[in-house]
Amino acid sequence: MNQQRRSVLKYSAVFGLMASAGLISIAQAQEWNKAAFEGKGIDDVFKIMGASSPEKSSAVTLNAPDIAENGAVVPVGIITSLKAEQMAILVEKNPSALAAQFFIPAGTDAFVTTRIKMGQTSNVYGLVKADGKWLMTVKEVKVTLGGCGG
Amino acid sequence: MQRKLTLGLATGLVAALLTMTSSVSAQKSATDDIAKYREMIADGNPSELYEAAGEELWKKPAGPKNATLEQCNLGLGPGVVKGAAAQLPRYFKDTNKVQDLESRLMTCMQVLQGRDPQEMIDAPFQKGPKKDMEAIVAYVVTLSKGDKIKVSTAHPKEKEMYDLGKRAFFFQGGPMDFSCASCHAENGKRIRLQDLPNITEQKGAALGWGYWPAYRVSSGQFWTMQQRLNDCFRQQRFPFPIYSSDVTIALSMYMAKTANGGTVETPGLKR
């Protein structure tokens, strides 16, 4: 457990170094970020992503409904005026918080929309990494019970 | 003293009224938010994935006769798919029966491809031959999108099917005493937050009939009308309606005829 944690830390430290040295490569974008996706709580995942306590920013907008008719499909989009390098969607109360992560090369708009599953009503986080720094916005999405099955 | 009491009462009343309006407006905003949610998911209907697969299946030789379905007559002549679904169910002379889209496709698969309809009837939804059927249905109904629903009861068999369907719509049974009408015969009703169309009127029938088959978000599956009706009966706590049985076709006839003049919006995207 401890060992694993340490290696995770080392792993992200290496990436942190790489990032600060401008060495983020296609390799990182294409190698599935296992540690982050398997991280449980939201703070764990922030750490693994090298984003511990990201700052709230009004420049980041999370496009999500106030109420989802069904938790199996919740449309979520992130858009920002910043020059984003990466974006991520996290759901606080999902078994694993990180839902998706995106890498935005130069020439691609800082905009993405996808659909995620939510087990219950929860805060949804939209994260943007710009100039090497993670920023975020948060919104509560209510998941309602629907239909006859309840 | 007296005045205080009246004041107290008045305040209480105002408070009660306020609570009432706030709970009503909370509900209204909840249904508004659901409408927004639906708008957000409307773009990118996964039905398209099924439709593409269906078009391929339509044109691919299959079955013991190794033939395609391209000469299938859905009512507008052999090979005419465009607009055909908007006019189903209808009477077919060759089978001497009123058929809905799926029972008609079974006839085509049998006649053109030599496939056994019983295998289709017995297969569970979303599996085996039904999987093919679902994709083909997605393809066919997409080619009627935007058309007006135009179902005839001119033939005596069509009229008979309509009457049987209307009666079936009100037929109560099962341990919960439900009929289709228990939920779908009044305006402005909801189960949880889901609006229930009043299928006994044109507007409501068009909202129901016009949007199915659809991709169902809750199950992540494309559902044909037969599967939709099947699940209605399941929720009604009825026994299992046999695939393409007369009760399913009769109910379809009743809904479609009532919906006449409405727009085909299939494939829909539903909760």
Place this chain on the structure above:
Amino acid sequence: MKITHLKQLLAATGFIFAAGLVQTPALAQQKNDPKFNKMIQESFRADGIAGLDRIDQDATQKFCSDPQFSNSKQGQAMREKIQKINMDSIKQPSDGKYIGDWKNGERVAQSGRGATWTDTADTPIGGGCYNCHQIDSKEISYGNIGPSLTGYGKVRGYSKEVVTYTWNRINNSKAYNACSNMPRFAHFKLLNEQQMQDVMALLLDPESPVNK
């Protein structure tokens, strides 16, 4: 003065009613249609716990499958008869207890599961109350086929009459309204006595959030 007025009114109503009768021939329960029966018999198959006995209608279901008749003046006598049959079937709680645990009651009210062919005989059957009723105002996902039950006890009080009426209504709603949309929870053993006592508590325990 008042009385004459009333008499006049009654006479007028009677006249209108009589005129109505002349125009529309007396309604009767819709005819037995062998074609329809055959279609129903041949269109279903038993699956798991959902047997074909489920389409054998009892008197209540048969009557209510013909809304034109069951809602008509001519249906009045039959309506009362149906209500009486259902009223007579209601049993008061065997332990004399009407009010159980509202927290369990909320769970019963939330669940709309059970009794379908994809369920087994062991699947607990829910009351599905929120499908049709507003109950605890904190639950925003509620239906409106039935009336709102928010503040149920607070509004109606906790008298013996209210308690008995509510018990009866949950047991067999058709005792009061022959063609109510509400299932007969005790009649078809959808809910057991304990579950009904718990739902009673949700509505009638002063501590239940419904009455807060």
Place this chain on the structure above:
Amino acid sequence: MADPMRVRAAENGGTVDVKILMKHDMESGQRKDAAGKTIPAWFISTINVKANGKDVFNGQFGPAVSKDPFLNFKYKGAKGDKIVVTWNDSKGDKRTDEATAS
């Protein structure tokens, strides 16, 4: 073999709007089968989009992305751009489809 995707790309004012629908169950690993056994997670994990051979988008999914995933993004491009979308899933299955920006 994996089912084909639907890729749509429309250019407007120098920006290409790309919409992708992928056919995948995206099994969450949280569901149980009829026998009560957990159905193992199985999901698209990475997605790469190239326009005329150059990366325009990379995404990573966890099992919390919805069944039959939908993705929408925009890049600076032109009509006629050749767009190639490739996904890989957690069992090593992959699928590539193409579209031309219109």
